[in-house]
Amino acid sequence: MSNIELINDKNLDCSFAIFKDANLTLESGSILKNFKLAYKTFGSINKNKSNAILVCHALTGDQYVSGHNPITGKDGWWSRMVGPNKPIDTNKFFVICSNVLGGCAGSTGPKETKENEQNIYGRDFPSVTIKDIVNAQVKLLDALEIDQLFSVVGGSMGAMQALQWSIDFPNRVQSIIHIAGALKHSAQNIAFHEVGRQAIMNDPNWHKGNYTENNAIPERGLSVARMIAHITYLSEDAMHRKFGRKLQSRDIISFGFDADFQIESYLRYQGRSFVERFDANSYLYLTRAMDYFDHSESYRKTLEFVNNQKNNIKYLVISFTSDWLFPTKENKEIVEILNSLSRNVSFLEIDTDKGHDSFLLDEPELDYVIKGFFNSNYGKINE
Amino acid sequence: MNNLRSIRKDWDLIESLIKDNSRILDIGCGEGDLIQQLEKNLTAKVHGIEKSRELALKGIAKGLNVTHGDAEKDLLQYSNHSFDYVILSQTLQAMIKPKKILKELLRIGSKAIVSFPNFGHWKIRLQLLFNGKMPITEGLPYSWYDTPNIHFFTLKDFQNLCSEMNIVIENSIGLTNKGKQFSINGSLLPANIITNEAIFLLSYKDFEPIKLKSTNKIFNKNSAIVN
Numbered sequence: 001m002s003n004i005e006l007i008n009d010k011n012l013d014c015s016f017a018i019f020k021d022a023n024l025t026l027e028s029g030s031i032l033k034n035f036k037l038a039y040k041t042f043g044s045i046n047k048n049k050s051n052a053i054l055v056c057h058a059l060t061g062d063q064y065v066s067g068h069n070p071i072t073g074k075d076g077w078w079s080r081m082v083g084p085n086k087p088i089d090t091n092k093f094f095v096i097c098s099n100v101l102g103g104c105a106g107s108t109g110p111k112e113t114k115e116n117e118q119n120i121y122g123r124d125f126p127s128v129t130i131k132d133i134v135n136a137q138v139k140l141l142d143a144l145e146i147d148q149l150f151s152v153v154g155g156s157m158g159a160m161q162a163l164q165w166s167i168d169f170p171n172r173v174q175s176i177i178h179i180a181g182a183l184k185h186s187a188q189n190i191a192f193h194e195v196g197r198q199a200i201m202n203d204p205n206w207h208k209g210n211y212t213e214n215n216a217i218p219e220r221g222l223s224v225a226r227m228i229a230h231i232t233y234l235s236e237d238a239m240h241r242k243f244g245r246k247l248q249s250r251d252i253i254s255f256g257f258d259a260d261f262q263i264e265s266y267l268r269y270q271g272r273s274f275v276e277r278f279d280a281n282s283y284l285y286l287t288r289a290m291d292y293f294d295h296s297e298s299y300r301k302t303l304e305f306v307n308n309q310k311n312n313i314k315y316l317v318i319s320f321t322s323d324w325l326f327p328t329k330e331n332k333e334i335v336e337i338l339n340s341l342s343r344n345v346s347f348l349e350i351d352t353d354k355g356h357d358s359f360l361l362d363e364p365e366l367d368y369v370i371k372g373f374f375n376s377n378y379g380k381i382n383e
Numbered sequence: 384m385n386n387l388r389s390i391r392k393d394w395d396l397i398e399s400l401i402k403d404n405s406r407i408l409d410i411g412c413g414e415g416d417l418i419q420q421l422e423k424n425l426t427a428k429v430h431g432i433e434k435s436r437e438l439a440l441k442g443i444a445k446g447l448n449v450t451h452g453d454a455e456k457d458l459l460q461y462s463n464h465s466f467d468y469v470i471l472s473q474t475l476q477a478m479i480k481p482k483k484i485l486k487e488l489l490r491i492g493s494k495a496i497v498s499f500p501n502f503g504h505w506k507i508r509l510q511l512l513f514n515g516k517m518p519i520t521e522g523l524p525y526s527w528y529d530t531p532n533i534h535f536f537t538l539k540d541f542q543n544l545c546s547e548m549n550i551v552i553e554n555s556i557g558l559t560n561k562g563k564q565f566s567i568n569g570s571l572l573p574a575n576i577i578t579n580e581a582i583f584l585l586s587y588k589d590f591e592p593i594k595l596k597s598t599n600k601i602f603n604k605n606s607a608i609v610n
Contacts, residue, residue, distance in 0.1 A: 316443065335450060336460035342406065342430075346443040347450045351436060365440055372444020380446050 004143045012106060013070045014040045014063050017098075017143050024136060027292075030126035034115050037140050038106025039063050039098035042082065043090035045146070050382050052146045053088060053374075054137065055097040056154030056161035059229075059286055060278055062105035065097040066090070071105065072277055077360065080367075087371035092378075093150065100161075101136040102128040102285040110281035111212070121281075123209030128285060130157070130293045134164045141172070148172050150378060153370070155179035155359035156326065157286070160293050163334070166313050167295065167302050174381055175314035177370060179359045180323050182330035183337075184294040189325060192232050193287040196225030200280050209281055222280045223271025230270045235322035235355035239263060300337050315345040316373050318359075318366065325356040346373070393498050393580060394420060396556050396564065397470060400496055400584045401425055405467035408432070408491060410454045410484075411474040415442030422447070430466070432457060455479055461491040470496045476532040482544065489550065489587055498582040503537030503575040506560065521560070522579055538567070538575040545585065554584040 002022040008015050017037045024032040040063045045052060055065050055078065066082040068075065082088045082095055099107040102125070110125040141149070152162040152173050159181025166176050200206055203221030207214045231239075247253065248265040259265040295302070303311065315338055319331035328349050338345035350365050352358045359366065394417050401407065403425045409418045412431025421427045430448045433439040442449035450457070455478060469492030471484065476499055478484045488495035500522040501507075510518035517527040525532065536544075538557075545552055555567035557578035567574045567581065 314446075314448075339430075339450060339460045340462045340465070342428075342462070342465045344448050345450065346448050347452070348439055348443055349436065349451055365436075369440050369443050372441075373446065376444065376446030 004139075006143060009038075009106075011070070012038070013068070014038050014106065016106065017140050019139055019143075022139060024132070024139070026126055026132045027129045028127045032101075032108065032126065035101065035108040035136065036106070036112075037098045037101070037108070037136060038103075039096060039140060040065065040067075041097075041144075042066055042095040043084075043093055045094040049146055050148070050150060051092065051378070052094045052096060052141075052149050053151045053153060054141070054149050054165075055082060055088070055095055056137075056152060056158035057097065057100065058154070058156040058158050059290065060274070060283075061158070062103065063097050063099045064105070065095070080362065081370070087367040088153070088374065089371075093374070096140070096144070096146075098137060098140055100128075100133045100157075100286065102133070102282060102289065104279035104282035107136075109279070110209070110285060111279040120212055122212065123281065125281070125285060127288060129289050130160045130164050131168065133289065134161055134168060137161070137165075138169060138172070148174060150381070151175040151177060151374065153177040153179070154181075156181060156356065157290055159326075160290065163295070166311075166315070167299070170311045170313060173313055175316070175373075175377055177316045177318070177373065178331070178334065179318045179366075180320060180326045180331065180356055181334075182326050183299055183333050184296040184330075185290050185292075186330065189232075190291045192228060192325075193291055196228050197284050197287060199224040199228070200284060203280075206280065209284075211280065217275065218280045219275045222275050222278065222283060223268075225283060226274040226278075227267040227271045230267060232325045233355055233357040235324065235353055237322060237353040238355055241353065296333070299334070300341070303337065303341050303343070312344065314373075314377050315343060316369070317345065317347045318369065319347075319349045320355070320358040320363075321349060321351045322353045323356040323358065392558060392562055392564075393472060393582065396558075396582050397421075397472065397496050397498065398424060400554060400582070401427070401468055403427070406430075406465070407468045407470065408461065408466040409470045409472070410458070410488070411471065412438075412442060412447075412449060414438045415445055415447040415449055417470070417472065418442075418447055419445060454484065458484075458487045458491065463490055464493055466492045468492050468494050468496055472496075472498045473500065475499050476534050476536065478534065481534050481536075482548070485544070485548065485550070489585065493586065494553070495585040496582065497541075497585060498580065499536075499541065500532075501538045501557075501575065501578045501581050502535040503539060504560065504579050505576045506579075508576070538578050538581050541581070541583070545583075549588060550585050551588050552583055553586055556582045558582075 003020040005018040020034050061077050064076040065078045066076040084091050099105040102109045104111050110121045113120050152165045154162045159178040162176040162178050165173050200218050200221035203218035205211055205216040206218040211218055243263040246262045248259055248262045253260050259268055317331050317335050319328040335347040354361050406428045409431040412418055412433050415431050418429035418431050422429045432450045432452050434453050439449050439451035469488045475481050507518040557565050557567045557574055558580040559577055560579040
């Protein structure tokens with residue numbers, strides 16, 4: 001019998017759900033006997049527990065979706081979307097956000113200590129997939145005694161989780177908002193992830209994943225990985241608009257390899273600051289989880305499967321015109337399957353030059369559609 | 384097209400042609416007011432497709448199932464006879480390939496409801512005859528160079544096309560320019576002259592839903608149109 005403990009951590013300004021003897025079987029076959037999830041909630045649950053929204057974070061996100069993040073000292077990663085009177089209104093909805101399994105903001109992952117041991121997992125951490133991440137979230141929902149979520153919402157890797165919820169737990173979600181995701185991680189996306197992982201693993205400080213024992217951090221590798229990834233989150237137009245060929249703190253080029261250009265300086269800064277908040281092994285594990293995500297063959301069949309015939313989930317799929325990491329075409333693949341099966345699906349392509357990262361940025365149409373979708377459907381479902 | 388009252392009248396007539404609890408797809412649904420009305424009044428299960436981002440956005444925010452897409456390209460995703468009714472209201476004349484669209488309506492829906500402005504109306508005929516210029520009316524308010532309406536046709540043209548395509552006209556209702564409705568078949572006056580706006584309920588004669596059903600349609604985009 002599993003034993004669940006929910007505790008509040010004042011220093012980290014979040015809660016922990018500690019699952020003992022939970023024996024979480026992972027897709028790889030490994031079993032996590034004990035694990036914990038760091039999470040935060042916002043707003044309050046209503047009497048019939050019908051107003052809960054699970055927000056799923058992207059690759060490098062965490063449980064600090066709104067309010068203050070004590071680790072970075074900045075606002076939560078989706079503060080502009082989630083909060084009182086925000087599009088996801090915490091005066092109305094009970095919002096839950098947990099750090100994914102394999103993450104590095106408190107949930108069980110490579111930088112946490114092993115069960116009943118002093119040592120951390122490091123490379124001994126088992127491989128996790130999006131399905132495993134969702135299975136762990138389900139345990140959290142059980143612990144919070146919430147049978148059905150009003151919605152699961154996420155962008156990028158968060159969209160993958162939202163989709164996975166709708167596939168594996170169709171009876172526990174009333175709606176999903178899937179932003180800038182896909183049915184599968186494309187070859188190009190795997191390629192970019194692989195370059196990032198190679199940068200980390202080729203850093204002499206990586207020590208085959210045991211850098212903590214060696215009092216080292218593979219900073220250079222991790223920051224290069226972040227720099228590459230960051231390029232994929234932007235678009236050519238946005239990069240040109242923001243930086244162009246402008247020089248950084250100089251009037252003439254140096255004829256050397258300093259950061260002459262503003263874009264170089266910006267990427268270096270992104271890389272440096274990322275190292276301070278993210279664990280290199282976590283980066284390896286979570287990029288891998290995304291790479292393994294593939295429902296291109298099974299999705300249609302899963303939806304047609306007899307148990308899902310009564311699936312009344314409301315789906316909203318959103319893409320961005322300038323997103324080349326998870327382009328409209330890939331988001332539309334999901335919509336096409338759902339429409340071919342006459343599911344309750346809506347789709348919107350938002351016109352923006354801000355690339356994949358648009359879902360985190362100021363996009364009034366995104367705010368408007370999310371707010372409208374939640375408020376009108378909440379009224380419809382619970383009237 | 385910009386006449387709200389006439390559009391509402393058009394919608395009420397469309398509603399009168401639809402049975403309760405039906406599955407409905409509205410092509411060019413705008414911000415979804417028609418499907419919202421049908422969902423409410425007929426407890427219908429409604430979907431829409433809309434090309435304009437601004438309008439699709441508003442429809443989705445109302446809690447409706449709206450797919451932002453182009454009917455000329457994106458109808459393939461809908462399965463054969465997955466809807467009871469497919470509606471094309473005041474849009475056929477703006478389509479690049481109206482015949483292909485018509486075929487698609489009756490592939491996706493068991494029945495199709497099509498409404499359009501009649502280019503054979505007497506006012507339009509007189510304008511062309513006496514002014515010698517492309518007519519501009521309340522229903523067709525655009526100049527020739529900036530009109531979204533690229534295929535002008537008359538009631539008779541449409542009836543002939545249906546007959547050529549073996550489409551059965553189950554019902555046809557005309558509206559005069561004063562908004563008076565009448566049965567096109569039972570009209571004593573020549574319908575092609577007095578009809579300002581027409582609404583047709585269409586189907587195929589030998590409708591065999593099971594034979595037509597294809598589950599792998601979207602993976603085989605060349606074979607989508609079946610009749």
